[in-house]
Amino acid sequence: MQLLPRRLCMATGSAAAGEAGDRSSGSKQVAITVSSSSSTVSTSSSAAAAAAVSEASSSTMSLPSLPSLSVAAAGDSCLVSSFAHVNTLLPLSTGTGSAAAVAVADSVHGGLVVARAATVALHDLFTMEATSTSDSADDASAAGSVKCVAHLHGCKTAVTGHQDGRLRLWQVSSRVPGRLRLAAELPTVSDRLRRFPVPSNHVTVRRHHRRLWIEHADAVSGVAASADGRFLFSVSWDKTLKVWALPSLRCLQSLLAHDDAVNAVAVAPDGTVYTGSADRRVRVWEPRPDSDKARRHSRKPAYHLVATLSRHMAAVNAVAVGCGGQVLYSGGNDRCVVVWEREDSASHMVAVGALRGHRKAVLSVACAAGDGGLVVSGSADQTVRAWRRAADGQGYACLAVIDAHGSAVRSVTAALATAQKWHRPGGGDGDEEWRVCSASFDGEVRLWSLRVAAA
Template sequence: MGLVPCPLPCHTSTESKEESSTSNSTSSLLSGSSTFSSLSSQPSLPSVPSLTPSKSNQLVVLRSSSVHHCCIATLQSQSYICTLALSGNFLYSGSSDGQIAAWSSTLSRPSNPQYNKVVATVATPSTVKFLVVVGSGDDRNKLLFGAHQDHKIRVWKTNTNDTYEKLKCIATLPTLKDRVTRFLCSKNYVQIGLHKNGTWEHHIDAVSALAISNDGSFLYSVSWDRALKIWRTSDFKCMDSVSNAHDDAINAVILSSDGAFVYTGSADKKIKVWTWRKDKSTSVKLVGTLEKHKSAVNALAFSTDGSVLYSGACDRSVLVWERDGGADGGGGDMVVVGALRGHTKAVLCLAVAADLLCSGSADYSVRVWRRLSSGLVGGDLNRSYCCLAVLEGHKRPVKCLTAALDNSDSDHSGDSYFVYSGSLDCDIKNIVVSVTDS
C-alpha cells in the first residue's frame, strides 16, 4: 500500500457535465450464493419522477454556487477496495485480499508529513465486505467490526497510533461459547439448505453489511444467505435472527435515526422495514416493504436529519423516500418522492455528509448531489436535487464511499467536504469538495 500523486485534476464547476450516453455493455460480480449482483445498465424507472431539475434550471442553481473539487491523494492497495469507514483521525479500508489498513491523519492537508500514513494492518482469511467502528472518544477505546466473505464477523481493537503495527483481533462471531451453547440444544437448529440444518446464529454465506445502534450496544448483520441477525456488542452474543428475511441476497442494512426501525435492501429488488426491541420478549417483526426499484438494491443511506432515505440500485437510479405523512410522520413507512438520475450503470454505494449525498457507480464515477432549498413551488413542496459535481478518475467500478464535513477550514466562506472513494481498480481517492453560495 502507498500514496501516489493523484491524476485527477482540480475543477471549478459552474455547470454540470452532460450525461454520457447509455452503454449497452454489461459486467457482473458473482456472489458466493446462487445469484448474480449485476453491474449492468438496467432499465431506469420511468414511473418515478426525476428530482433533478432541467438543465437550464440547474445552470441557474450552479451559477449561484461556486463548486470546486480537487483530488488531493490517491492511496494504492494491492487488491480491490471493498469497504471504507471513517472514525476520528483514521480511515479504515478493507480489501478483497483480506487486508484491513488504518490510514492516519486522513482529515489533514497534504502538507502534513504524516498525511495518509498506514499505521496498522491485519491480514484476515477472507475478503473484507464491510467495516463499522463502535465507540466514541479516543481511538484506542473503539472496536472495529468486519464482515467477511467466509461468513464470519471479526472484531478488532483500534489501538492505532503513529507507529506501524497490527490490529488485535479479540473475537470472531459467532463466538465459541455461543456456538457450544446452541450446539447442545436441538431447538436452536434451523434449516439452512435443502438437506442441511445449522444453528440459527451462523451466517452460511458472505456477510455483506453491518449497522450499529445509536448507543453502540447492538450490531446488525445481513448476508447473502438472506438472513438478518442482531448481536450484543458487550459480549458478542447473537440476540435474534431472521433466517429468510428476503427472497434473495441482502446487500445493505441501515437504522433509522431514532433506532426504532431497521431497513434492509436486497437483490430481490425490495427494501424491508423491521422493528426489534431489546426490552421486549418479541422477536424481529416485519412492519413494511418498499417496492419501487426494478433491480437489485445495493446501498442505503439516511439524510443527516433522518427524514429522507436514499436507496441505490442496479437500475442506475437513486430513489428518494420520505416518511409517509412528512418528516414528522410516525412509523417506519416511507413513500418514494422521486429519483436521482445521471449514472449510466448500477449505483453501488452511497454516503451522506451534512447536506450532500454522494453516489458511486459501476460507471467509474461519483456524483455529488445537493437538495435545493425547500419551500413551496407552485403550491407544491420543492424536492429538487442538483448534481453539483461528477468526480471521475477511477478506472473500475466505485465499490464504496464515505464522506465527512471538513471542520478545519474555518476561514472558508462556504463548506468543504472530504469524499473518499474505493474502487475495484485498487485505489482510494481522497477528494475535497468545496461549495460556496453567492
C-alpha cells in the same frame, strides 16, 4: 474475480474484473499526491450536462416511474467552490480479492477505515496516512475477501464482513497505538458453544446441511451499528438480517429478511433498520413495542417488519440514511438513487423522486453526517457522483461527477472535514469543506476534497 452484489445487471459488464493487472505499481501500498487535473472531474453545470448525456446513452432497462430530483439551476455554478484530488492508495496486489471497502470512522477527529482482504487500517481523513494497521500476516484477516466495513460509534473499533460468512472486530491496541488487532470473530466461540448442545438452535440452510442460526450461511454483504452503540446489524446473501448485542457480541435475533440475497443495511438514529435486497425491495425493521417498561429497555429487542418499500425495477445494492433519519436513499441496478421521505401515514416512507445520471448499476450510497445534505453515490460505470439536497428539500444539485477510477466503484463515504468555515475569495464566509472517499473493485482508494457553499 471479485464478486459483485447478487443479481447485478448484465449492463455492468466486466468492470470489476481484470482492472488491477493494468497497474504495474500495484504490488505494494503507496500513498501519492496528485493534482486534480490528472482525473476527470465535472462540477456544477457541467455535471448536469454530463448527467443528461449519460442518461440518454444508457441502456433500455426500465427505470422507476418517479420524477427526477436532479436540478440544474442557473446559479449552480456558485455551489462548488473547489473540488480537488487529495490522495490515492494503490491496490495492495493485483490478485483476486483486492477490492477495498471504506467507512468514516470518526468525523470529529478525522478518521477513516479502509478494509481489504489482507489488511484493515485506520487513516487520517485529511492526509490518508495510516494511523493504525492490522498485521497483514494474520491468517484471520485474509480468511475471506472483505465485502463491507463499518465503524462502531464511540470507540476505536471497526467491524468487517467477509466472504466466508464471518464478522471480524478490530480494535486499536492499547499498548501499540499503531497496530489494529483482531479482537473477535462473530459468532464468538463462547456463543457457539453455549447454543450448540440445543437441537432447536440448528437450522437447515440447504439440503443435508445444518448450522447454528447465529451463523451466516453466505457472504456478509452489509454491516451497520446503532447510534447508541448497543447493537450491531449484519445482512448476508443468505437472505437474513442478524442483530448482535454490544459489547457482549452475542447474536440476539436472526430474521429471514427478504426473498433473495440481502445486499445492504443502514440504521437510523432512532434505531430503525433498513435493508436492501436483490428482490428489488427495501424493508423497514423496528423493535416490537411492548407495554412492559423493563422489556422496552432490555438489551434483547424483538425486531419485526413494519414496512416494505417497492419502487425499484431491479436489485437494490445500497441504502443510506440522511437528515437525521427523515430521508432514505436506495441505489440499485436500475441506475438510479431513489429518495424516500418519512411519512408515517404512508407506510413509513414514501418515494418522492430519483437521482439519475449513472450509466450502470449504483453499487454504493453514503450520506455525510450533519445538516449539509451531501449524498455520494458510486457506480459500476466507474464514476462517483456528489449530490446536494436543497435547503427546502425541493430538488438536488449534482455538484460533481468524478471519473477517475479504472474499475467499478463498490464503496463510498463522506464526512464534513472540519467545523471551520473556509473563506472563498469573492464569496461568502459560509463555505464548508467535505471529504469524499471512494474505493473500487481493483483495490484503489481515492480521497477528494469538496468545498461547497453553505445551504
